[in-house]
Amino acid sequence: MLLSMQDISKAFSGVAALRSASLSIAEGEVMALVGQNGAGKSTLIKILTGAYQRDTGLIRLEGEDVVFATPGQSQARGIATIYQEINLAPQRSVAENIYLSREPKTRFGLLDRRAMRDGAAAVLKTFNLDIDVDLPVAHFSAATRQMIAIARAVTQKARLVIMDEPTSSLDEREVAILFQTIRTLKKNGVAVLFIGHRLDELYEICDRVTIMRDGQTVAESAMADMPKMELVRHMLGKELAAFEAIARDGGSEAKPVRLLADGVGSGVRVRDVSLTVREGEISGLAGLLGSGRTETARILFGVDRLQSGAIRVDGRERDYNEPADAIADGIGLVSEDRKIDGIIPDMSIRENMTLALLPKLKKAGIVDRARQQEIVTHYIKALGVKCASPDQPIKELSGGNQQKVLLARWLCTDPRILIIDEPTRGIDIGAKAEILKLLRRLADEGLSVLMISSELEELLAAADHVTVLSDGRSVAALKRNELSETALLAAMAHQVN
Ligand SMILES: Nc1ncnc2c1ncn2[C@@H]1O[C@H](COP(=O)(O)OP(=O)(O)OP(=O)(O)O)[C@@H](O)[C@H]1O
Ligand SMILES: [Mg+2]
Structure with missing residues (x-):
C-alpha cells in the first residue's frame, strides 16, 4: 500500500x-x-x-x-x-x-x-x-x-x-x-x-x-x-429519485421575448451571436470551452461593450455602459469563476449572500437586519447550504456550498432575467437536482433564465431550448423536441451538414 x-x-x-x-x-x-x-x-x-x-x-x-x-x-x-x-x-x-x-x-x-x-x-x-x-x-x-x-x-x-x-x-x-x-x-x-x-x-x-x-x-x-x-x-444515505427531466415540453414559444441578442459581437471572442430568452423559460447556451459563452454573458450584462449587433430587453434596444445599467433593468449574472469575481473570502455567509441586495436592504442608510436575516435563513434552507451559522466566514465552507451562496446572492435580488454561468459546477448530484428544480420553479413564477452549461445532462434535463455557440458564433438553435446528446455534440463540434 x-x-x-x-x-x-x-x-x-x-x-x-x-x-x-x-x-x-x-x-x-x-x-x-x-x-x-x-x-x-x-x-x-x-x-x-x-x-x-x-x-x-x-x-x-x-x-x-x-x-x-x-x-x-x-x-x-x-x-x-x-x-x-x-x-x-x-x-x-x-x-x-x-x-x-x-x-x-x-x-x-x-x-x-x-x-x-x-x-x-x-x-x-x-x-x-x-x-x-x-x-x-x-x-x-x-x-x-x-x-x-x-x-x-x-x-x-x-x-x-x-x-x-x-x-x-x-x-x-x-x-x-x-x-x-x-x-x-x-x-x-x-x-x-x-x-x-x-x-x-x-x-x-x-x-x-x-x-x-x-x-x-x-x-x-x-x-x-x-x-x-x-x-x-x-x-x-438514502435513495435518490432519478435525475428527472424538469424542462417544459414546448409552450413557452408564445410568451414575450425578454432578452434578445441579434448578431451580437465584441472583440475576437464573440463575433455573431443571436439568441432569445422568453418570459418564464430556461434558455440554454451550450458550446465548447472557448466558444464564447462566458464572453457573451459579459456583453449582455454590460461588463464588455457591445461592438456590433443589437441587444433588446423587453423590446427596447439596450447598450449598457456597465453592469449597474443591466442590474437596473432587472438582469442578474451568476458568474462561473467564484474565486475571481465571486466570493469575498473573509466576509460572512450573510454578507456574501446579500451583497447585491444591500442597496435595497438599506433604509435611510441603515441595513434592515431583520429582513436580511429572514432572507439569509430562507436561502440557506432552500438551497441546503451546509454551514454552522450565517456569520461564518464563507471561506470556511466547502467549494460546493460557496457556490450555493453565490447563487442565492442573485436569486434574492428578484431579478427578472438571470444569466447563470455553469450553475451546478462543483455541486453534488443531490444539490444539483435541487438547484435545477429551483430554477424551474422560479421560471414558473416568470423569471427568464439564460443557463450556460458544459454539462449535456444538465441542458437536456432543464433547458426549454438551447443555442449552441462555436468559435464566437451561434451555430444552432435546438428546440426542446430536437434536443438530444447527439444533436448537441454535433452542433458543438460544428459538424453542420
Ligand atoms: N477552514 C475551515 N473552517 C471551518 N470549517 C471548515 C473549514 N474547512 C472546511 N470546513 C468545514 O468542513 C466540512 C467539510 O468541508 P470540505 O471542504 O472538506 O467538503 P468537501 O467534501 O470538499 O465538499 P465540496 O464537494 O463542496 O468541495 C464543511 O462543513 C466545511 O464547512
Ligand atoms: Mg471540496
Whole structure:
C-alpha cells in the first residue's frame, strides 16, 4: 500500500468536519473520492498534504508513519496537489509557475531562464497545450490555468497526484487530454486521487472508489463492483429519485421575448451571436470551452461593450455602459469563476449572500437586519447550504456550498432575467437536482433564465431550448423536441451538414 490514512478526525472550532475517515491507495491506482458538498473530501486531502493538522488518526506512507506540518513537507515526499481553487501565482509567468521553488540554475547558480522556458513548453506540449510560457498565468482562462497546475504537478515527479475537482473547468476535449495524462501517470506507477462530482467521468478513469458522508468513510470498493445507484445511495444515505427531466415540453414559444441578442459581437471572442430568452423559460447556451459563452454573458450584462449587433430587453434596444445599467433593468449574472469575481473570502455567509441586495436592504442608510436575516435563513434552507451559522466566514465552507451562496446572492435580488454561468459546477448530484428544480420553479413564477452549461445532462434535463455557440458564433438553435446528446455534440463540434 502506498498510502493509508486511518481514523482521521478533525474539528473546526468544535464542529466536526471529519469523524474517523479512512483512505488507502495502492501504487499506480486511480482512486475516486466522492461525497456530497461538505462531506469532508477537501479537508481530508488538506490533512494529508499538511495544509491542515489532524486532531487524531494515523497516516502511513510507504509503510512509515508520517506527519506533515506543511505542504512543502508532503511535496518533498512525492505528494502533489491540484486544489479545487487553483493555487498558482497569477502575476508570474507560466514557466515560473511550473518551476515555482524548484527553479533550474545555471552552472553559476543563476536562474536558468532558458531551461525553464524550454522545460515548461515541453511539459505543456504533452498536454497538447501550445501557449506562450512567458505570459503571466492571469492572462489565461480558468481551464488553461488548471492545465498549468497539472503540468506543474507532473514535473514534480510525484508518487501520488491529488486532483480536487480537476475537470470542473475543462471542456470535453481537455478532459480527454487530462485522462490520457492520468493513464500515463498510472503506467508509470504514480497513484492518482481523483475527487469529482461527475459520475460518468469517475467510472471512466478510476479503479476504485472511496465514498464519504458527513465526515466519515462509508464505503470503499472497486469501481466495477459499485453500481451507480449504489454509489449515490451511499453518498446521500438514502435513495435518490432519478435525475428527472424538469424542462417544459414546448409552450413557452408564445410568451414575450425578454432578452434578445441579434448578431451580437465584441472583440475576437464573440463575433455573431443571436439568441432569445422568453418570459418564464430556461434558455440554454451550450458550446465548447472557448466558444464564447462566458464572453457573451459579459456583453449582455454590460461588463464588455457591445461592438456590433443589437441587444433588446423587453423590446427596447439596450447598450449598457456597465453592469449597474443591466442590474437596473432587472438582469442578474451568476458568474462561473467564484474565486475571481465571486466570493469575498473573509466576509460572512450573510454578507456574501446579500451583497447585491444591500442597496435595497438599506433604509435611510441603515441595513434592515431583520429582513436580511429572514432572507439569509430562507436561502440557506432552500438551497441546503451546509454551514454552522450565517456569520461564518464563507471561506470556511466547502467549494460546493460557496457556490450555493453565490447563487442565492442573485436569486434574492428578484431579478427578472438571470444569466447563470455553469450553475451546478462543483455541486453534488443531490444539490444539483435541487438547484435545477429551483430554477424551474422560479421560471414558473416568470423569471427568464439564460443557463450556460458544459454539462449535456444538465441542458437536456432543464433547458426549454438551447443555442449552441462555436468559435464566437451561434451555430444552432435546438428546440426542446430536437434536443438530444447527439444533436448537441454535433452542433458543438460544428459538424453542420
Ligand atoms: N477552514 C475551515 N473552517 C471551518 N470549517 C471548515 C473549514 N474547512 C472546511 N470546513 C468545514 O468542513 C466540512 C467539510 O468541508 P470540505 O471542504 O472538506 O467538503 P468537501 O467534501 O470538499 O465538499 P465540496 O464537494 O463542496 O468541495 C464543511 O462543513 C466545511 O464547512
Ligand atoms: Mg471540496
